Amino acid sequence: MYQVNRLPYDLFGDGTGPELRMGGSSWLWQRYEMSIGGQRYGHGITVHPRSSVIVDLNRECSTFEAFVGVDDMSLGLGSARFSVYGEDGKRLWRSPVVDGGDPAAPVRVGITGHTSLRLVVEPARPFGAVALANWAEARIGCAGKG
Numbered sequence: 001m002y003q004v005n006r007l008p009y010d011l012f013g014d015g016t017g018p019e020l021r022m023g024g025s026s027w028l029w030q031r032y033e034m035s036i037g038g039q040r041y042g043h044g045i046t047v048h049p050r051s052s053v054i055v056d057l058n059r060e061c062s063t064f065e066a067f068v069g070v071d072d073m074s075l076g077l078g079s080a081r082f083s084v085y086g087e088d089g090k091r092l093w094r095s096p097v098v099d100g101g102d103p104a105a106p107v108r109v110g111i112t113g114h115t116s117l118r119l120v121v122e123p124a125r126p127f128g129a130v131a132l133a134n135w136a137e138a139r140i141g142c143a144g145k146g
């Protein structure tokens with residue numbers, strides 16, 4: 001499994017595994033240790049609640065998994081909805097609205113046949129944009145990597 005918080009950016013990668021695309025991606029924070037709804041997670045990425053992060057897979061991959069929610073650093077404020085898209089713009093998965101303080105929503109998406117993923121967060125409800133959003137324990141399962 002490739003941990004998204006450890007992926008290189010495409011300008012620094014070697015093109016043999018998943019990489020974060022700099023062009024077209026929003027700001028992100030590759031982290032160790034984060035918390036959603038009082039639950040601690042060992043790694044993941046944090047983004048603003050209006051964001052889009054593109055991951056070029058660069059090999060045959062089968063699954064994307066994560067736990068999504070509003071970071072506890074946001075002190076219970078904010079709301080967001082999370083989506084995973086393929087390179088064709090087709091939505092593969094969408095979360096319910098997750099409010100600050102809510103438990104994380106689990107994500108498990110089949111991505112076989114896709115060449116890239118776009119991880120999107122949109123603010124929801126009034127003041128949704130004041131929070132930080134987490135893709136906790138985000139990981140990609142690919143051939144040749146266990």
